Amino acid sequence: MSEKLKGNILVTGANRGIGLALIKQLGETPGEEGHIYACCRDPQGPGAQALRELSTQCPGKITVVKLDVSDVDSISSAVQTVSRIIGAGGLNLLINNAAINRPETPAPLSACGKKDMMEAYETNVVGPFLLVKMLLPLLQKAAEMDSTVKGDKMSCSRSAVVNISTLISSIEKCPETFPIAQMYPYRTSK
Template sequence: MSVKLDGNIFVTGTNRGIGLELVKQLAEKTGVKSHIYACCREPEGTGAEALRQLATQYPGKITIIKLDTSDEDSISAAVHTVSERISDAGLNLLINNAAINKPPIPAALADTGKKDMMDVYETNVAGPFLLTKMFLPLLQRAAEKDSSGEGDKMSCRRSAIINISTLISSMEKCPETFPMAQMYPYRTSKAALNMLTRCQAEDFKSHNILVTAIHPGWVRTAMGGEQAPMTTEDSVLSMLSVMPSLSNKDSGMLLDFEGNRIPW
């Protein structure tokens, strides 16, 4: 499979799970002109060892950026660092992958407090909101650089925001997914992320910036658990097969890892 993505790519939550696999496959499959900014809270910590190994394996293609998506100052510093590096080139693809779940699954109502709700919302919604807001000038710059012919068509190769969401954010699907895990903070935060996706899609369409939410599947990660049917490799392979095909019709939508629309 050839992933037709290129340019400057910024990915959050990359020290493990889906984020780490995104960096790995993007490094393997994107063009020589691509550069990946891989973000995590503690780049020098033991939890980021696999990410550091990837950066060593692909010298000059991966830059590790310190980022805590729950901290506005950290977000501002990361955006400033990347802005200085990419200058006039612009940012082609922002993947908001970082997310937390509190309290531990099943996160039943009786176990969930106000702090859980606020902490999860801060990371899963406010973080992507601030990142996108601060990166907007660079996303606009990338969109403007490709403004001829097919350039009027939205795409992940040109200028796009991908918000990693979930099937369990769907209100219509809630009756069938709720028994598996109640997860009040996580579900409601991802439903809010979907609305953020929808709002930004409307706001940014005049700039030809694509904004789409994608459900990666039920994946075998620290959050997904060992019983999950999908590996991170298969999930990311599927998502990276879908992303290059996204266009105007997909902006503001919630899709699954195969590109099918999920009802709100």
């Protein structure tokens, strides 16, 4: 990343894959003006070891926050934690990256049930929606604080929300990817 890290950034699903790679890149970006909130379901668990190591390598730049986007209480608690730390500052960037697939391995339609679809939608659609809704005051605050642009509207240069998707969920790429990854709940929710 060639840009200097500025402001507060929150990334969900930060303990592996795309989320962990984002945290690593953001953590390596020069600049003292930014802070990263790296969120995952189990910050103390074995699946978050790499994230914990990364946060120690970038002291004062990364805060690991417990967040399960499928749990309203967890979302509320994470928002309160981040709000308390940010204080009078705002949130400049929210990256909704966390997602699940149900059933956990690709499966034919006959193997997918209502529970699989509901769990995927709860995590991949409803969770990010609630997180944006609860963080909106912090996002708006960041937009208002940027005096280089008139008004208090959110924009990618002031505060923004990025929702991560994948090629697996691309409608255009479906003919290529579907035979190798029959992931009905994931594809429809992303």
